[in-house]
Amino acid sequence: MAADTIPSVDPSRRALLVGGLVAAGGAAIAAGSARSQSAPDPMAGHDMSNMPSDPYAAPMSGMAHGNMTTVGLVDHDRNGFDPTSMLTDWETGRTELLPDGRTLRTFEVDAVDREIEIAPGIFFPAWTFNGRVPGPALRAKEGERLRIVFRNLGSHPHSMHFHGIHSARMDGVPGAGLIGPGEEFIYEFEAKPFGCHLYHCHALPLKRHMHKGMYGLFVIDPDPARQSEPALSAVAASRVLGSPENANWQELAMVMNAFDTNFDGGNEVYACNTVGQAYMNAPIRIDKSRPVRIYLLNVTEFDPINSFHLHANFFDYYDTGTQLTPTLRTVDLIMQCQAQRGILEFSFADHEDGMYMFHAHQSEFTELGWVGMFDVRGPAA
Amino acid sequence: MSDQSQPTRPVLTRLLLVLVPLAAMLGAFVWIASLDPLRSFNNGAPAIEALTVERSILDETGIGLLVRAGGSEPMVIAQVAVDDAFWTFTQDPPGPIARGDAVWVQIPYPWVLGEAHFVNMLSNTGTAFEHEIAVAVPTPKATGGQLRLQALVGAIVGLLPVALGLMFYPAMRGVGRGA
Known part of the structure; x- marks a missing residue:
């Protein structure tokens, strides 16, 4: 029948074709069985029978999460600022007594273009206040008259916009203290309210001027005499830089910032006080017999929030620092949006000596540089 | 015409005919280098990185x-x-x-x-x-087992079909003759 429909094909030739197909099929089956014998691995197609497929399984030196770090060290001398000395380097300006008995405190701040090393080997074309990022940590006392002499030595218009209470003329926005290159402006206002504040350049576009490095802490210590309750007065006194009550505190200035090194609207390096991983390479020495107070500010651009997490300990948190009683008690994590700031107080008095970590609890920020260590020891150790 | 006139020139003239354009060329190099005509294209852009x-x-x-x-x-x-x-x-x-x-x-x-x-x-x-x-998998290595397997695959796709085909040769020889 079939032969009738295909008369041109000789029956013996057809048998030959069928035989060939059978042979080819047999070869395919043989190949399949060869494959299945050698591949018990579910990730078939990649024969790894002679090597460990899991990199954790192999004995290997240094292959651990301890490798989560930058390579090399930043040259702080070339930068002109050191994250370790920045922690306690408060700029108190110069003071004089006014005829009415009040104190006039004068700060001098210059805007300067400067290339800074933000992680080992990575250089960022920053705009700075006084050549450093963050800018100088200005510190004054509630009720003082403040005068900030601001000179723009940079290549773009800049200003100093203070978070505080002042007149519109002193606000540091276009038309009120925003000055061009080579110009000078003097901001004058009263130091109020007390708390942990900031200043930053308010030139436009704001985003660029912020993330280029133009920000800094602006701390106003409370005046204990203005507190009617003795307990609060004592708390206030402990915050006044240079007072006997303040002497026992270990105060640290920390600014959480980040850098968009390729200007794509996302940060490549995160840090506390500019240099990624700075306090991993040089842990912050803490005397465990004395309490710790951190003035913390977030100026991270592009990311909605930043955070601070302390390992193996809890702290009290004073949001914005404008109250003498804690906003949050006994927490180990706080969040801050951009320009949010506050005061953290804690103690390692009852802890074992050791290295205690602190970092943002956005793992991404942590692993891109915003992580550090407290080296907690006794006073003599 | 030029073929006839050239041999008549003195050696010094012929040397000068080479030296003058050579000097002009060298002078042009110095002039171009001192002028740096590409400097106007330098707009301060950073080096290209790739x-x-x-x-x-x-x-x-x-x-x-x-x-x-x-x-x-x-x-x-x-x-x-x-x-x-x-x-x-x-x-x-x-x-x-x-x-x-x-x-x-x-x-x-x-x-x-x-x-x-x-x-x-x-x-x-x-x-x-x-x-x-995109998908992390170990890169295959040139191990003994890997090479044996690849040799096997090579034999299956390259040698085996030919060998099988040749086995039909005796039968094929007779095809058509008996028709």
Whole structure:
């Protein structure tokens, strides 16, 4: 029948074709069985029978999460600022007594273009206040008259916009203290309210001027005499830089910032006080017999929030620092949006000596540089 | 006509005919160099940076990348981040990478089988060069077992069909003759 429909094909030739197909099929089956014998691995197609497929399984030196770090060290001398000395380097300006008995405190701040090393080997074309990022940590006392002499030595218009209470003329926005290159402006206002504040350049576009490095802490210590309750007065006194009550505190200035090194609207390096991983390479020495107070500010651009997490300990948190009683008690994590700031107080008095970590609890920020260590020891150790 | 006149010129003249344009050429070189006519094109733009990943090897020591530089100036890989985490790395050979040169970047990163990873190399200017490993699987190695298997596959696809085909030769010889 079939032969009738295909008369041109000789029956013996057809048998030959069928035989060939059978042979080819047999070869395919043989190949399949060869494959299945050698591949018990579910990730078939990649024969790894002679090597460990899991990199954790192999004995290997240094292959651990301890490798989560930058390579090399930043040259702080070339930068002109050191994250370790920045922690306690408060700029108190110069003071004089006014005829009415009040104190006039004068700060001098210059805007300067400067290339800074933000992680080992990575250089960022920053705009700075006084050549450093963050800018100088200005510190004054509630009720003082403040005068900030601001000179723009940079290549773009800049200003100093203070978070505080002042007149519109002193606000540091276009038309009120925003000055061009080579110009000078003097901001004058009263130091109020007390708390942990900031200043930053308010030139436009704001985003660029912020993330280029133009920000800094602006701390106003409370005046204990203005507190009617003795307990609060004592708390206030402990915050006044240079007072006997303040002497026992270990105060640290920390600014959480980040850098968009390729200007794509996302940060490549995160840090506390500019240099990624700075306090991993040089842990912050803490005397465990004395309490710790951190003035913390977030100026991270592009990311909605930043955070601070302390390992193996809890702290009290004073949001914005404008109250003498804690906003949050006994927490180990706080969040801050951009320009949010506050005061953290804690103690390692009852802890074992050791290295205690602190970092943002956005793992991404942590692993891109915003992580550090407290080296907690006794006073003599 | 020129063929006839040239041999009549004195040697000195002929030498001058070469020396004068030569001097003019040298003078032009000096003049062009001193003028630097391309300087008006220098708008302060930073050097062009380019890094290309040519090979990636995943094994029990982590991730290895063969990276070729194509910048207008020698390139420096300052830091390497994998999946948004700075990671230690070694570069062989170390130092700045000249245009056209390639280096091996070895990252001891605990990659995860079957998952995606994202390597970001940051240059000294902070320029990011990204390389995606879409599905992480170990790179096959030239082991004895691997070579045996490949030889087997080669035999199956190359030798076996020919051998089987030849086995039909005696039968084929008779095909058509009996028809």
